């Protein structure tokens with residue numbers, strides 16, 4: 001790691017950094033981990049599956065390979081009776097990310113470590129919570145530091161208290177911090193701290209980039225970002241889920257599918273969200289709105305696929321390896337306009353496809 005000015009800081013000073021997230025959801029869909037516990041044992045069991053997804057995201061324009069250590073912390077692994085694989089899993093996840101980054105010398109992606117909410121932070125007993133949570137973060141951050149990550153993402157926190165501890169632990173090791181809050185509420189964290197105040201506290205605790213990830217789709221994350229932009233002076237981050245949340249259903253856990261009556265408990269989250277997936281054009285519009293706010297750290301969380309990331313990258317003016325296959329309907333046999341396409345196929349359009 002460059003200790004004078006971090007690689008991440010240099011990249012942010014030059015322009016926008018894209019960080020693909022959403023690995024847990026994508027690998028669940030591909031059959032490598034279980035929805036509910038969401039523990040990425042896939043890192044040890046099927047490392048190639050993880051590496052392939054890393055590759056796909058970098059090909060699509062992610063400037064970062066984020067190690068898949070989300071929810072691979074002591075508490076979660078204890079919950080599934082596999083605490084003994086913690087260290088091995090953590091180290092392997094970072095190694096996989098680094099190996100993939102080395103495959104892309106031209107893109108030269110950054111490698112990020114990752115820590116996340118522990119789900120055991122009790123805001124009514126901060127002292128006891130910190131006693132358990134701090135050492136959990138410390139061990140993960142130590143392993144990430146030993147491996148030489150470029151920075152660490154601390155994500156999906158929903159209390160200011162736990163977020164601050166995360167920032168503090170990482171910055172004490174002199175590693176750059178990207179801290180993102182999962183915005184369940186549009187004004188305050190679960191421990192009732194305004195996002196503005198929470199960011200101020202996290203900045204004091206050493207965060208370089210602050211923002212929001214997960215929970216909300218583009219439509220309901222954007223208004224919060226617009227408000228925060230005028231209040232926050234540091235680099236802002238925006239990584240929504242890729243689902244069509246709305247004023248009535250602002251977070252993806254709220255979504256209801258009126259067109260389907262067979263979803264367990266009637267709740268599409270987390271396994272029946274397909275009808276709500278944003279398309280690439282919606283991602284592009286969100287990207288433009290973020291550019292207007294000078295949000296320098298962008299990405300997508302749950303629901304994201306490589307085509308979404310490519311849309312984001314291309315909207316930012318980047319050409320990615322996957323851009324070679326960006327849609328070109330001018331060559332479609334019915335909808336195309338190329339001269340050598342057969343005119344009689346236009347009839348199909350007029351007869352059947354209107």
Ligand SMILES: [Zn+2]
Pocket residue numbers: 022213214215241301302
């Ligand atoms: Zn997410």
